[in-house]
Amino acid sequence: MQDVARAAGVSTITVSRVLRTPEKVKAATRARVVAAVRELGYVPDQGAGALSSRESRLVAALVSTLSGSIFASTVDGLAQSLREAGHQLLLGTTEYSSATEEALVATALSRRPDGIVLTSGDHTTAARSMLAGAGIPVVEVWELPEDPVDMAVGFSNQEAGRAMTRHLHATGRRRIGFVGGGRQAGRGGGRPAAGGGAADGDRRGRLRRRGYEAALAELGLGAPRVVPEPADGSMVERGARDLAALLECWPDTDAVFCSSDSAALGAVSEARRRGIAVPDRLAIAGFGDFEFAGELGLGLTTVSIPGRAIGAEAGRMLLARKSGEPVETPILDLGFTIVRRATA
Template sequence: MQKKWVTMGDVARAAGVGKITVSRALSTPEKVSPATREKVAAAVAELGYVRDDTAGALSSQRSRVVGALVSSLDQPTFASTIRGLSEGLAEGGLQLLLGTTQYEPETEAELVSALMGRRPDALILTSSDHTLETRALLTRAGLPVLELWELPESPIYAAVGFSNRAAAHAVTAHLAETGRRAITFLTTDRPHDTRAHMRAEGYTEALTDLVPGHAPRILRLSPRAEATGPEYGAEGLAQVMERWPDTDAIVCVSDALAIGAFCEAERRGIAVPGRLAITGFGDVPEVGASALGLTTVRIDGHAIGRKAAALTLAATAGEALAETRIDMGFTLARRASS
């Protein structure tokens, strides 16, 4: 099937008016008579006409499009960030184009290149692990580039996030303070998941500082395309208890893994928190006090998205950036699982 876009000329012929009149009816309807507006509106509805904004973008140097690349669409925490970002951008008349990198810098590079072809007003990324070519491209482009969920030392433009290392340190310290000693960190083995690596570092630092004589135990699960977070968590708990049967606490890299570990512990008759404490990361609804009651790190993903949108709107309006690293913080939500 050959693609044929309905043009403004098609609308003009159907309405029996000129193209300039159609343009005015759509852009400045107050300058056109009610009868003409009705004819144009009827033709637009009948033909299914959609305005082509590319010409306007070329003349104004503004596409009014913002590209966002997230590491994964499987995690509710990212979903809340995208919701906040979309809401904030819409208030400023900007549209959001969304893609997912699956934690692969090479995939990010391809998507960044594709988005740049749309001449976006800004780019939003949920990773600071870029290929050298991608970083050079983004730096040369001079666009507002916001890196979310992390706080890199040298952001391309600005970063909005929190310290993943400090958050994992805090939850591990909580377990140590409650008497846990044989604490294991459970994660997935993705080489470019910088947040997971920083959380592992925070766990290691806390364990070294607060539980002398107990070496860090980190179990990394090989990722599979078809596996879900809870599946990783269930498999991980089984492997942890087989490898280190004296484990009395598990720090999970995400709530999804913590849910799976919790359910597997129940299936095995392992008392939580009596025999084993389990913690997560993210505070998704399923782990709250009214659900599983898992101790976790609470991150306000929606607020991160709204802040990113506000910075984007300010940047596209030509306002100067007051700071390049905005720390949104985190909260340790202590619940029944620890």
């Protein structure tokens, strides 16, 4: 910056002003500075700027994983909305461990971000207190927690489970099972059940299941039909094996709600192999509306989540809060949509 100042015949503060508040500098001076910046290829050091101005223009996001198409579009939406507002995204992956999350919260805070986005609803006590103590806006996304740290954007997994179960009931099904709860296996050869904490895909799946059970009770459909020991392997494989196990226990099952589209894919495949007509004899519903679920793919009836919008909205809320604007709805339910296709 000194070099630029010298080249333009001004002081450093003027260079700083040209870059941050151009309207406060006379046009002629500004032009000289801009020329010097360009000529020297000067790129300001935002780290130094942050130190001085106490504003980092950085937002941290902690997600469990990007693989498996769950959070990718949320992060994408977040990155885009931040970029448009001149902020940058610091990304950390927790690999489904809340111990890792705790460590990542600390490292994230060490960058003094202007805000932080979390995809997990449950945090260690230490993590919660660090977040609270940081004095920055926090947004939890996807699941709307009962006891949010600060703000939240997402939908209710439990309501989604309930709604889909009611949908199955509404289409005449009476013996409805649930497939694909339990652990979410890390993809790509990650450590199995890393970190010792409860896996967090688990928690979400459990919430969907709770909604399923609630609906069953409300509708008087009898006891839940859930495989007690979920299978190992990828979600798809588990969907297949869990359906097989479920049918063994309750052969007359006429519908299953799968905790994810991947599990539903496995279930559909298993049903096909067994010559079970879908949806005639067995309706299959998924969750997530992944790409392959669409009309041209499986034609899977599923729950669609506005993942990208969640990310974009999280960014917006964060920046609004930062700039002092009041945030009308700090707990924002973006809902979900039941997409009815061929399988249920």
